[in-house]
Amino acid sequence: MSKVEFKNISKRFGSFLANDDISFGISGNTVHCIVGENGAGKSTLMNILFGLMKPDSGEIIIADKPVVFSSPHEAITAKIGMVHQHFMLIDDFTVLENVILGDEPVKGLSLDLKAAKEKVDALIFQYKLDINSSEKVTDLSISMQQKVEILKLLYRDSEILIFDEPTAVLSPVEVSSFFKMITSFKESGKTVIVITHKLNEVREIADKVSVLRKGRLVYEADNVSGNIDINELSKAIIGGAELIKIRPKSNSNSMKKPLLRLVDVSLVRGKRKMLDGLSLELFNGEILGIAGVEGNGQSELADIVCGIEREFTGTVELPDERASIVPDDRLKKGMIKEFSIGENLVLKKDGNSLHRMSTLRKASEEVIAEYEVRAPGPDIKTGSLSGGNQQKVVIAREIASGRSVMIFSHPTRGVDINAEMFIHSEIVKERNKGKAILLISSDMEELLSLSDRLSVIYKGKIERTFDSNELYAESQMPEQQDHRKEMLINEIGKLMTGVSN
Ligand SMILES: Nc1ncnc2c1ncn2[C@@H]1O[C@H](COP(=O)(O)OP(=O)(O)OP(=O)(O)O)[C@@H](O)[C@H]1O
Ligand SMILES: [Mg+2]
Known part of the structure; x- marks a missing residue:
């Protein structure tokens, strides 16, 4: 019996089909990885499960009951939690304050901070999170902030935990402690869903993996004792296209300055x-x-x-x-979300700030083709691109800067x-x-x-x-x-x- 069942889920943005009749199940007590190219529809599907978006058709069944979520609040009530790639924490609050925000415990008419702290500290101890609940978020490293996001889910007793590219921000040492944490969630009976681009991570942690391509489910595999075939998986992801091989190092002996x-x-x-x-x-x-x-x-x-x-x-x-710089935080420092791809491409150009629509569109079309940006069209605002496709736009602009x-x-x-x-x-x-x-x-x-x-x-x-x-x-x-x-x-x-x- 599946814990979560996606049944014929479809989602369009305008004429663009982001999820195309997706059906599969996620069992309880497992780590289930979802992989696929940029723009394949992974975040969209998870946003639907978390109540951030409604599907155009299809249904989600949780523990044998069809559910319709109109908001994340309803998903949280159904014990679903999600950690997004961009954390949503308040810097000036402590760990504890961030964790209980929106779900403050009350005793009579007043806030029962003591009870909340006890619960949070017990969770920190149980899952060996190694974090101090009284510390301010502004003083925490990225991996610590991720733990705060995770604590938020645990505090709300989430049983289904969704992680959208959780390891992208972690160093190798942090990745292995994150994996230990995920395993302990699984062992305590939770269901963990992880979106990732790193196939060796899939082999290491997944019990099962589903591959999306162009909005469709194209491949599924069990990973019994880590025997998944990475070659086969990458073929499923890119759909027969050739992987681009990296050029060898050149040891040019020209004078260095x-x-x-x-x-x-x-x-x-x-x-x-x-x-x-x-x-x-x-x-x-x-x-x-x-x-x-x-x-x-x-x-x-x-x-x-x-x-x-x-x-x-x-x-x-x-x-x-x-x-030139490709910054660490593309949304804060790399682009203007309300601008189109073309407008973002000329963002840092000095001199004449007026650009013809046709020039912008041409620049946009070139980048879409060269970097295989999956976008509904050249005029789309970069805010609606998938995470990886936004990154490609920033890279293209900076590389072209010369x-x-x-x-x-x-x-x-x-x-x-x-x-x-x-x-x-x-x-x-x-x-x-x-x-x-x-x-x-x-x-x-x-x-x-x-x-x-x-x-x-x-x-x-x-x-x-x-x-x-x-x-x-x-x-x-x-x-x-x-x-x-x-x-x-x-x-x-x-x-x-x-x-x-
Ligand atoms: N709000 C929106 N408006 C218009 N198009 C959207 C919107 N959200 C997503 N899309 C489009 O739907 C497609 C799927 O996006 P999604 O974010 O699900 O991809 P993804 O698989 O998570 O990719 P990535 O690995 O890059 O994060 C993308 O091409 C994206 O441009
Ligand atoms: Mg995504």
Whole structure:
């Protein structure tokens, strides 16, 4: 018996069919992964289950009863909870205040904070969440904020937990503790639904996986003891299209000159020292990877290099023009949601700010074709694009900017496997043209496959920089390389968490 049953769910946006007659079941007591290309309809389907949208046709059956939710509130009452990719927390509130918001316990006429705190602390203990309920959200790292979102669901006794790309914002160490948490939810009888683009994660955590493509359910598989075939799964996702292969590294021996130099740079925000005597050099024709747990100064480093943060001490030498940047938070810093794709593409162009409609549309159509943006049409507002498709628009604009220093902060966050390879090959192409590229990422595979040198940032300082000889040893046999890579990841992991000090 399925806990959740989707029966012939369809959802249109205008003439665009985002969910096309989708039927499948999700059993209780399982981790069920939903995968598929950007724009395949994953978030739409989950938004329907969570009562954020109504299907045009079809029904949802929960524990054998058809349900119709008109709002998330009704879904929450039916014990469904969802953690969105963009957290919805109030920074100035404590963990406890955020958790109980909208569902405050009362005793007589007054708020029973004591009871609430007891319940929240018991949940923290039960699921080993390792978080202090009295701390303010503004002081928490991204992974901690995610725990607050999870606590909100647990506090409301949710039995069906939906996660929309939960691991995109986590470092490898955090991902493994997140997986432990998910397993403990399953063991305590809950049903966990996870949307992800990372197929090795599917193999690791899924009991079952459903693949959506262009709004339809195209493939389903059980993952009994992790035996899922990743090749078969990726074929189902991209539907027979060829995966784009990444270009090999070029070890051009042309004269290198530093395009960017930071010496002893420090930055304090509020009471926190975000950068603490950081120094680095970035040369033309190289990709410098920055590995680190999010919140260790990466976004401040990016802000300084692209010129929007000036309140630092130390020396920063930059070329005259601004650096281009793919920011860590595309919705806050990368685009204007109310603008069309074309308008977002010309957003940072200097000079004449008037653009003809036809020019905008042409720019939009080019990006839609080149990056395979799945959109109802070229004039759509970027706010209605799926997460991964929004990311593609930002990347396309920044790559086209032609600046000599480029910052890519989590460039493939939320994009599908094909787009990831395409974006990687574009970054390498820019490097080969002689651009200096700063690549900030929490995806270790991405860092190791692209970086010419790799620095680890911890508490606002560069802990260590690995040069290309340390990163790659081409003469070695494949098994030796695998071993070496494992050791390297291990070492980087320690540096990232300060364990090696
Ligand atoms: N409110 C909306 N108005 C118009 N179109 C929409 C709206 N919401 C979603 N769409 C379209 O429906 C399609 C499916 O979007 P959805 O967000 O479900 O994709 P997804 O599978 O979650 O993709 P991603 O992996 O990029 O997050 C997209 O092409 C998107 O542009
Ligand atoms: Mg989505």
